[in-house]
Amino acid sequence: MDIFAKVKEMIVEQLGVEEEEVKKETAFKDLNADSLDIVELVMAMEEEFDLEISDEQVEKIKTVGDVIQYLEANV
Amino acid sequence: MMSKTCIITGASRGIGREIALTLADQGMNIVINYLGSQARAEETAAEVESRGGQALVVRGDVADFGESEKLIKACIDKFNRVDILINNAGITRDSLIMRMKEEDWDKVISTNLKGVFNCSRAAVRFMIKQKGGRIINIASVVGLTGNPGQANYAAAKAGIIGFTKALAKEVASRGILVNAVAPGYIQTEMTEALPVESKEKILKHIPLGRLGQPADIAEMVKFLSMEASYITGQVMVVDGGLTM
Ligand SMILES: NC(=O)c1ccc[n+]([C@@H]2O[C@H](COP(=O)([O-])OP(=O)(O)OC[C@H]3O[C@@H](n4cnc5c(N)ncnc54)[C@H](OP(=O)(O)O)[C@@H]3O)[C@@H](O)[C@H]2O)c1
Numbered sequence: 526m527d528i529f530a531k532v533k534e535m536i537v538e539q540l541g542v543e544e545e546e547v548k549k550e551t552a553f554k555d556l557n558a559d560s561l562d563i564v565e566l567v568m569a570m571e572e573e574f575d576l577e578i579s580d581e582q583v584e585k586i587k588t589v590g591d592v593i594q595y596l597e598a599n600v
Numbered sequence: 601m602m603s604k605t606c607i608i609t610g611a612s613r614g615i616g617r618e619i620a621l622t623l624a625d626q627g628m629n630i631v632i633n634y635l636g637s638q639a640r641a642e643e644t645a646a647e648v649e650s651r652g653g654q655a656l657v658v659r660g661d662v663a664d665f666g667e668s669e670k671l672i673k674a675c676i677d678k679f680n681r682v683d684i685l686i687n688n689a690g691i692t693r694d695s696l697i698m699r700m701k702e703e704d705w706d707k708v709i710s711t712n713l714k715g716v717f718n719c720s721r722a723a724v725r726f727m728i729k730q731k732g733g734r735i736i737n738i739a740s741v742v743g744l745t746g747n748p749g750q751a752n753y754a755a756a757k758a759g760i761i762g763f764t765k766a767l768a769k770e771v772a773s774r775g776i777l778v779n780a781v782a783p784g785y786i787q788t789e790m791t792e793a794l795p796v797e798s799k800e801k802i803l804k805h806i807p808l809g810r811l812g813q814p815a816d817i818a819e820m821v822k823f824l825s826m827e828a829s830y831i832t833g834q835v836m837v838v839d840g841g842l843t844m
Pocket residue numbers: 609610611612613614615616633634635636637638660661662663688689690691711738739740741782783784785786787788789790791
């Protein structure tokens with residue numbers, strides 16, 4: 526499974542941003558994601574990838590790449 | 601226009617039942633939750649349907665996290681959405697603090713306060729996805745003023761008010777409005793238990809000179825659930841002037 530493609534798709538849907546804006550080095554704050562958006566994204570990912578992402582992990586997530594890295598290590 | 605869908609906890613009788621009928625008159629789909637009074641919940645449902653609303657009856661203890669989630673899920677499964685959640689289920693277990701059993705404290709807090717958390721938590725994620733919704737929590741003037749013999753109840757109702765404001769701030773950006781209604785003394789089975797003398801005493805303190813009726817509360821709930829697009833995080837006191 527191409528995790529990056531899937532995550533990108535979810536971010537585009539959740540945040541209503543353009544696909545080109547979502548790169549590995551993109552920070553969520555630059556996508557104008559507020560705290561509710563992040564919670565929603567995390568919950569959607571937990572569902573999609575069937576895992577749990579703890580609040581401590583969520584705190585550490587700053588960029589799209591951080592998410593990919595976490596998912597690749599845990600899926 | 602598509603019918604709105606509303607979940608009312610504790611709608612088998614009393615204030616919850618009246619809210620169900622009032623909103624059914626507006627053509628809403630109503631999910632009627634109850635705990636013990638099955639026949640009366642079904643009677644409420646029949647009345648909702650005779651007024652042109654669709655009804656779904658769901659048994660479930662709001663004090664139970666899992667059962668509350670199931671309640672919200674049952675609504676989504678049937679109606680595909682939840683526009684309005686009315687947290688109305690509530691109980692009393694009155695006694696003076698020194699005589700209050702731990703169980704009476706726990707029971708009232710878990711039904712009246714945790715129940716509001718349980719149902720709101722489950723409903724809010726669907727409302728966020730829908731980008732809108734309303735949550736109305738039935739508190740009490742006792743949560744504002746206190747009342748001897750009701751420390752557990754007063755604490756739970758005051759807790760609901762704090763919860764209402766916190767949640768209102770969390771979800772305002774998603775178009776979800778969260779308010780509380782604080783009824784005064786309303787004639788239901790809950791207040792029927794009071795001795796006649798204390799009812800007369802209360803009556804003396806109500807400027808409008810009568811006890812409230814469930815319809816007085818339902819009217820406010822209707823306003824908050826269908827109109828009132830610029831009100832959130834508020835406590836609407838409906839008490840005939842008792843606490844002014
Ligand atoms: N009456 C008043 O003067 C007054 C004043 C201020 C605030 N309030 C508040 O208004 C709300 C409604 O009161 P009311 O006077 O209509 O009371 P009520 O006539 O005693 O009805 C209470 C309702 O709550 C349900 N319920 C109780 N525990 C439940 C649980 N654990 N899970 C799900 N449902 C549960 C009951 O269902 P079952 O019968 O099926 O168990 C019933 O439908 C309460 O929150 C109450 O605190 C009332």
